[in-house]
Amino acid sequence: MKQTCFTLITTLTLYSMTQAQTLQPTSVAAPKAAVKPKVLEIHGDKRTDNYYYLNERENPEVINYLKAENAYLEQVLAPVKSLQDKLFEEMKGRIKQQDESVPYKEGNYFYYTRYITGGEYPIYCRKKGSLQGPEEVMFDGNEMAKGHNYYQIGGFEVSDNEELAIFAEDTVSRRLFTLRVKNLKTGQLYPEAIPNTEVGSFAWATDNKTLFYIKKDPQTLLGYQVYRHVLGTDAKNDVLVYEEEDNQFYMGLERSKSKKYIMIGSDHNGVSTEYRLLNASQPTGQFTVFLPREKGHEYDIVHYKDKFYVRTNWKAENFRLMEVPEGKTTDRTAWKEVIAHRPDVYLADLDVFANHLVLGERKAGLTNIRVINQKTKTDEYLDFGEPAYVAGIGYNPDFNTNVLRYGYSSLTTPSSTFDYNMDTKEKTLLKQQEVLGGFDKNNYVSERVYATVRDGVKVPISLVYRKGTKKDGSAPLLQYSYGSYGYSTDPGFSSTRLSLLDRGFIFAIAHIRGGQEMGRRWYEDGKMLKKKNTFNDFVDVSEYLIKNKYTSADKLFAMGGSAGGLLMGAIINQAPQLYRGVVAAVPFVDVVTTMLDESIPLTTGEFEEWGNPKQKVYYDYMKSYSPYDNVEKKAYPNLLVTTGLHDSQVQYWEPAKWVAKLRTMKTDNNQLLLHTNMEAGHGGASGRFQALKEIALEYAFILNLVGERQ
Template identity: 85%
Template sequence: MKGTCLLIITTLTLHSMTQAQNVQPPRAAIKPKELTIHGDTRVDNYYYLNERENPDVINYLKAENAYLDQVLAPVKGLQDRLFDEMKGRIKQQDESVPYKEGDYYYYTRYVTGGEYPIYCRKKGALTGTEEVMFDGNALARGHNYYQLGGYEVSDNDELAVFCEDTVSRRLYTLRIKNLKTGQIYPEIIPNTEAGSFAWAADNKTLFYIKKDPQTLLGYQVFRHVLGTSPEQDVLVYEEPDNQFYMGLGRSKSKKYITIGVDHNGVATEYRLLDASKPTGAFTVFLPREKGHEYDIVHYKDKFYVRTNWKAENFRLMEVPEGKTADRNAWKEVIPHRADVYLSDLDVFANHLVLGERKAGLTNIRIISQKGTGDPARADFYLPFQDPAYVAGIGYNPDFNTNVVRYTYASLTTPSSTYDYNMDTQTATLMKRQEVLGGFDPANYTSERIFVTARDGAKVPVSIVYRKGTKKDGSAPLLQYSYGSYGINMEPSFSSTRLSLLDRGFIYAMAHIRGGQEMGRRWYEDGKMLKKKNTFNDFVDVSQHLINQKYTSPDKLFAMGGSAGGLLMGAVINQAPQLYRGVVAAVPFVDVVTTMLDETIPLTTGEFEEWGNPKQKVYYDYMKSYSPYDNVTKKAYPNLLVTTGLHDSQVQYWEPAKWVAKLRTLKTDTNQLLLHTNMEAGHGGASGRFQALKEIALEYAFMLNLVGVQQ
């Protein structure tokens, strides 16, 4: 009987696979539209897919979802097992390490079965009575998507401003809650920037950023007084240049409210207001200047300034209050170093803590501000051992302490939180991410190698795999990268990744140009008219991994999201023969059309990353690599593309158009699948467990292609 049952199951599985193979994919209607600039005309057959309210467009996206479900039906069981497995590694009832701010200890916790965090605090001591400030599960009730975009407590600890998004468009609605009574005040302020708000010292005046609902750019700062109508709010600053991003906050010293604007790595400007004088005027710290970026931290009667003024990798300077706009008054504290990138800064009463990058790895440096006779205690680095790891300065709101909180993780070490005594040089492990399901770090090993790219650049690659995995070309390998905006891909731990490693996969993170892992020049050499270095680096790493027998072309997979999705599109146009399959998540693939349309959210702020195609030199360069514009009649790898209908960063129609064009032109019979989350945006599902379903889908897609069904 057992044999008969197995035969029936096998027969049914084969029948399902045959049915899935015979399913015909949907075809988007062809409606040519000519797009002309610089005397060059592009014909876009699928331009109309940007009509979000068009029922035919929605039906097409739904048809693609149905097609994906049919094709992957044979591995639905594997997808469910992966989800259960990944969920089973998560400690459902969990709690963060509390931090002290003012008279309270703040922390978040999760309850069993809860999708969202609960934000809590205790007064005076951790043994005190718990106050629940925000219950994410209760707030999310009735919504398919929910995101608490941050909160800020007033100086008297009685009020909290918070913001929430229930659409995933990153247009947040601002609310105010009385933490003593639990009352949520009637003020409702829509279209605000997440986390960009600040209380004045009077506990009744609040500053916040308004966003343009079309471009999604924060461009106005308003002052609101508790108890008054938002219609009476006073505009205190408006940014006239739509290429700048804006942020708002309160200094660690609590003395200043700060408005910061940044032109995507090209220029910075800060404005300051004494928090005790909320109706006063903001003053400019130092006027913006093309090419000058800076960050500021207030310390007693002066400011520390992290600046790239005559320092590509940044240096640290200081300037007295009242003289900030006079650069002659700036004094150097730490000089520029060609091999060290100064990335971060925090101040304490008696210590200065710096984040630095050298040879692609993060370091934390501690400097005594009170002096010491022992050089080893006056200026030193925290010791880290793993070949590939990430360390960072944590959230440290307490100024008068000799303890700094930092975080550490590696490819084999779960995320860990430490409190470090800067006087005694001793570290205390406060919490390490608990991974259930029998995880043992001794079962895994990591490596860090450098790959020589075609132009001689040395590209670092972080690699992890389960011990015993053979490096003879037989192992499947997932290569991941991003490579844009100077954003670093850190070799951190992932409990979900274990589901691949335990099934024989090797995981490789390529730290390609366009990120900032190797310093500021690494970023500059991967943007604008040097963007192709990003794609070349990725392909060259792939070829190296194949040559060194980590994997082979029939088992090599690539993954990237957003700008990393652009990377995926460019890579499979350049070297499709290297990859068995590719996962492109929310991919930015229609570069030219998007960058020509300034009504699309965030376009204008991206000109310093990609260039402005209204200038012919940038248009020609973009067109030469834009994935959508370079799809041709040839064989492509198996491809899974994901997007969200309400995506605020990369509009859903970019991947939809890309898939439609690929369906028409590709000459292979490989899988081409599009999944649109009809209820989410750029970040996907909002719940901690719901998000795992999307990862399970991606993993099942890859595992199925290498014959792994369990």
């Protein structure tokens, strides 16, 4: 459900075969979940859910069913197990195992992460004074992960005296992080271990002993309380400083770039924003509201010297930039416009420097970086020179610099980190992702085309393929999209994708409505009572790709995860004949039942994305597209569905129920496979190599369908 930067943009490729030639054993019996009807009624409408009981996570019958599905998948895909292993080794072989990030300077230290050969997890390090100084290891993820099937460090923050670090860790993949504090000089871990906290939402006060954090409800997984903790004291005595009473708001907490303020941000999922501020030098003081929340007003703030820059949609659908003096933030008559609203440009991001403003913008579906010299009042856009790419402002903790750190990637260019001198306009490439195995970007071609969909709107499509790939309908193609929460699926690089491009696949990203690629209206036209635009756009893009000979229906594959998994469920109900195979990762497919259950994590915060089905107009609309409710007796494409037992975003039982129902309803003999990671959650495996095994499984499933088994 909840927006995630899902990087399951897998890509595939190969030679063609007929459906009859697909390798799929017929002697293996698929598991069948027991039918236990439960009648669900609201608005005078009754729905019978035969598999509702699968939400009983502790029920041995449920666990045994999930294990049976896993065993069935292994049996069906056994003939391509060697291909799956080969893909894993191939993808692993492209990764530079001993690698290091570009350092950034903050305070007196340079911070970076590195990986060691064979290591699954990052090692967080720093050096004092210069990069020639001795290395200090702050956190060794490989050591910390020992004894855990899943492990994640959820960020860290160093105290003002640079001696202590708050960090958070998750060993279950339920996104309930335990907060810890480490003395970076002695290596001592303090006894505090505060459970059920929000990832990355913590901050030090300037006294180097007081910290603030967000507590989450372990049932709904919503962060709803902010506590103040004094180092060395019992967390049971922590002081509650703020409680969010509206369970439709998500919360975050951070220290401002200026370090002056601790900021609590409350966000009503694209509908309303509110910030509360506390002077970090007065930790026992009161948080004050920057500007009270109001429906329809979203804003972000950056503090600089004696004022705030405000990115706001107040009278500006695509957002504009304003500034306001400290102490006058609640008086909108004191707000001064810096960058006006533009109907064709979406203001997505900003960073502030002593002499420059840097804006992240979106125009015509592409990201742009705009640098404004505040002394000369001149500006420029960085030129990237490729038809489909993604560029973004990096981490720039220092106000007093004329050097901008930014990131760049494209469908053919590996992830790159640049420094840009905003005065001399000189670009310096600091690091480009090293892809082993003889990768040459000149062997690949990217395109940007537009499909006119059924209501006349032009939807952008980003494509990449290996040079020499024929566009005569003979190439297999994987079409990917997400299309929800205003999350834009940008055309970035993937080294795993090469395993598929090199076998003849074309990869296409459909920039459908529900994302924000084409501005705020693009998002608004793909949510709530306009959600079906998302599904229609994807299907119409598929038809465009077939019509224009990029592929054919017997070689077209589709993939999406989370809300993109909902998309997969909707498109195979609407147009199953267009797709040879579909991968639905952690799919949100039981929309109505989930959105009616406010005890399920994240439900209440999603009402402004999908609607509240307690209101009949939303109930009827959701029911008309919910994949689980619209399974019919008809032929469906080959389908691989993945989930995680501990998924915090989309509960495992949604895909499990969907597969169980499809088994009883579908009229075809195509593959229907469910894989449950019994040790992970929404993002899958935590280790960098373990995650590749899950991608290899998806690739093997699709490649088998086009005849590749070795």
